[in-house]
Amino acid sequence: MSFISYLIKGISLGSVYSMIALGYTMVYGIAKMLNFAHGDVIMVGGYIIFIVMSVSGLNPIVGVLLAIILCTLLGITIERVAYKPLRKASSLAVLITAIGVSYLLQNVALLIFGADTKSFSSVIKLPALKLAGGALTISGETLVTIPLCLIIMVALNIFIKKTKTGRSMIAVSEDKDASVLMGINVNKTIAITFAIGSALAAVASALLFSSYPSLSSTSGAMPGIKAFVAAVFGGIGSIPGAMIGGILLGVIQILSSAYISSQLSDAIVFFILILVLLVKPTGILGKVMHEKV
Amino acid sequence: MKKIKKVLSLLVISSMVVASFAACGTKKSGETFTIGGIGPITGDAAVYGINVKNGAEIAVKEINAAGGINGAQIVFKFEDDVADGEKAVNAYNTLKDAGMHMLMGTVTSGACASVMEETNVDNMFQLTPSASSTDVLKNGNVYQVCFTDPNLGITSAQYIAGKGLAKKIAIIYDSSDIYSSGIEAAFKVEAGNQGLEIVAEEAFTADSNSDFSVQLQKAKDSGAELVFLPIYYTQATLILSQAAAIDYKPIFLGCDGLDGILTVENFDTSLAEGVVLMTPFSAESTDEKTASFVKAYQSAYNNETPNQFAADAYDAIYIIKAAAEKAGIKPDMSVSEIGTAMKEAIQQISYDGLTGAQMTWAATGEVNKQPRAYKIEGGKYVSAE
Numbered sequence: 091m092s093f094i095s096y097l098i099k100g101i102s103l104g105s106v107y108s109m110i111a112l113g114y115t116m117v118y119g120i121a122k123m124l125n126f127a128h129g130d131v132i133m134v135g136g137y138i139i140f141i142v143m144s145v146s147g148l149n150p151i152v153g154v155l156l157a158i159i160l161c162t163l164l165g166i167t168i169e170r171v172a173y174k175p176l177r178k179a180s181s182l183a184v185l186i187t188a189i190g191v192s193y194l195l196q197n198v199a200l201l202i203f204g205a206d207t208k209s210f211s212s213v214i215k216l217p218a219l220k221l222a223g224g225a226l227t228i229s230g231e232t233l234v235t236i237p238l239c240l241i242i243m244v245a246l247n248i249f250i251k252k253t254k255t256g257r258s259m260i261a262v263s264e265d266k267d268a269s270v271l272m273g274i275n276v277n278k279t280i281a282i283t284f285a286i287g288s289a290l291a292a293v294a295s296a297l298l299f300s301s302y303p304s305l306s307s308t309s310g311a312m313p314g315i316k317a318f319v320a321a322v323f324g325g326i327g328s329i330p331g332a333m334i335g336g337i338l339l340g341v342i343q344i345l346s347s348a349y350i351s352s353q354l355s356d357a358i359v360f361f362i363l364i365l366v367l368l369v370k371p372t373g374i375l376g377k378v379m380h381e382k383v
Numbered sequence: 384m385k386k387i388k389k390v391l392s393l394l395v396i397s398s399m400v401v402a403s404f405a406a407c408g409t410k411k412s413g414e415t416f417t418i419g420g421i422g423p424i425t426g427d428a429a430v431y432g433i434n435v436k437n438g439a440e441i442a443v444k445e446i447n448a449a450g451g452i453n454g455a456q457i458v459f460k461f462e463d464d465v466a467d468g469e470k471a472v473n474a475y476n477t478l479k480d481a482g483m484h485m486l487m488g489t490v491t492s493g494a495c496a497s498v499m500e501e502t503n504v505d506n507m508f509q510l511t512p513s514a515s516s517t518d519v520l521k522n523g524n525v526y527q528v529c530f531t532d533p534n535l536g537i538t539s540a541q542y543i544a545g546k547g548l549a550k551k552i553a554i555i556y557d558s559s560d561i562y563s564s565g566i567e568a569a570f571k572v573e574a575g576n577q578g579l580e581i582v583a584e585e586a587f588t589a590d591s592n593s594d595f596s597v598q599l600q601k602a603k604d605s606g607a608e609l610v611f612l613p614i615y616y617t618q619a620t621l622i623l624s625q626a627a628a629i630d631y632k633p634i635f636l637g638c639d640g641l642d643g644i645l646t647v648e649n650f651d652t653s654l655a656e657g658v659v660l661m662t663p664f665s666a667e668s669t670d671e672k673t674a675s676f677v678k679a680y681q682s683a684y685n686n687e688t689p690n691q692f693a694a695d696a697y698d699a700i701y702i703i704k705a706a707a708e709k710a711g712i713k714p715d716m717s718v719s720e721i722g723t724a725m726k727e728a729i730q731q732i733s734y735d736g737l738t739g740a741q742m743t744w745a746a747t748g749e750v751n752k753q754p755r756a757y758k759i760e761g762g763k764y765v766s767a768e
Contacts, residue, residue, distance in 0.1 A: 227629050227630055356590055
């Protein structure tokens with residue numbers, strides 16, 4: 091029974107990772123850059139929900155909606171101000187800018203909210219589900235997180251495959267110059283990608299901080315890095331890959347700390363990552379890109 | 384070349400100006416005791432140093448108003464070391480030049496390990512308010528006000544056994560933190576001596592400090608009646624809420640790292656109901672002596688609440704006074720004479736302070752005192768002695 095309980099926890103944690111990983115993987119697939127500030131957008135989303143709920147006392151749904159809107163705007167602004175002017179620069183320069191944006195967001199949050207940790211009250215008011223006479227307890231957060239992540243993942247896949255905007259994203263990711271010739275507005279497409287990624291980050295922040303209610307200016311950094319690892323694990327650039335990578339990462343982390351050692355769980359996760367990448371360097375669902383000469 | 388000359392001459396002039404000011408400071412050394420303080424008041428560890436400086440200044444003010452030590456007033460001088468060993472030695476030399484008789488410092492263990500080599504050579508009396516590492520006890524010339532990390536683990540185990548709180552115990556600790564793992568190691572040994580059974584020993588690290596569901600599940604499955612948390616309060620708030628989520632209600636017991644848990648913004652304090660803290664000091668305590676210290680501190684320093692470091696420093700100054708009166712030292716004695724007399728005296732006194740009753744000192748410099756146990760009831764600290 092405890093194995094099932096660990097497994098559910100792993101899937102729940104992994105679902106949040108995969109939601110964050112989607113932001114990394116979409117931006118990488120389309121703009122070919124690593125947006126290291128993505129984790130910090132989650133932190134910003136957390137603070138927005140925190141303020142709406144604790145200071146103005148509004149309904150949590152309002153907080154989450156507001157966080158989605160503001161994070162989307164933040165994502166578009168970051169792209170416009172920090173990344174767009176560097177579209178022609180070397181990828182190293184963009185990477186450094188992304189790290190700069192990450193530190194900027196963290197330090198602005200530190201300045202506004204201070205160094206002390208805030209306790210986040212859960213936006214999910216569902217009671218826990220008790221099965222098998224109380225031996226198996228599934229928290230309300232988990233009950234919401236797993237189906238919600240699945241729905242978002244399916245919706246995103248349909249959006250990309252079926253809509254015009256979605257298909258132009260695929261086109262830009264395959265060949266930027268050719269898609270310009272086909273009449274696709276590359277800048278607009280990239281901006282939409284950032285908007286979607288940041289909106290997902292806001293949803294992820296609501297789920298993440300509801301399960302782990304400790305909010306500080308660096309709260310987004312570690313989940314961000316884990317999600318980035320999940321994106322690479324699943325094959326960066328691939329949307330189903332991000333989902334599989336995230337859930338595997340969560341499950342491996344929880345099971346290894348439950349059955350091997352709680353101290354070594356991170357080491358085990360990264361060891362498995364190295365093994366996977368040695369066998370399949372593009373990740374589980376990654377495609378091999380052939381350079382055309 | 385011209386520029387370098389200009390800079391050099393400016394440097395020479397400014398150093399002369401500083402020297403002439405410094406000369407003003409050393410007058411009247413025969414009539415007052417100069418107590419030096421060293422600690423970080425800038426940088427990452429600034430919060431500790433500032434609390435120590437402020438706490439000590441309150442004690443000095445009170446003692447001077449009441450007539451000083453052996454009829455001599457105290458001059459308290461504090462130097463910044465940014466928690467760095469090399470800067471701490473520089474600060475020590477500056478204070479020595481300013482006529483320091485005794486040292487109340489340093490605040491951090493690393494800096495203390497550097498300065499204690501100097502005080503050992505000079506036979507300067509050194510009392511550290513808060514360097515808790517066992518490394519500073521190596522030379523036997525540094526006396527501590529605070530507990531060593533292992534000591535907190537030992538007294539926690541003794542408290543659990545003495546009160547009969549539980550027989551089966553789970554531990555959740557931060558293996559990447561020296562404070563947490565130091566307490567844990569000593570607790571484990573003493574728990575064995577006390578006949579307590581450790582049924583789960585679970586670690587986390589600085590990189591994995593948000594998900595405790597596995598550790599708690601294992602503690603629950605192992606049937607632990609008490610979970611020992613030698614960690615800081617930020618992680619403890621997460622542990623408490625995640626334990627509530629899986630319906631696990633053991634006794635939670637922690638050390639001074641948990642002090643502050645009730646002040647976390649937006650934290651549901653009902654989750655902390657029944658948590659036991661073994662801490663030498665808590666500003667929340669209703670004890671009369673503590674309350675008047677907290678009040679004095681808040682009125683002097685912008686309404687800020689003192690932490691354990693401020694109380695350690697406040698006690699340190701009073702301990703120096705008690706030992707100095709026992710030894711009967713005078714300001715015109717040499718540093719080495721004072722050092723020898725004070726070391727002998729501090730081992731004979733027993734002091735009741737904010738951070739512990741009946742404090743006594745071993746020849747190694749280690750303090751022996753009872754930590755206070757508090758229980759959280761109705762969002763307040765209540766004595767659990």
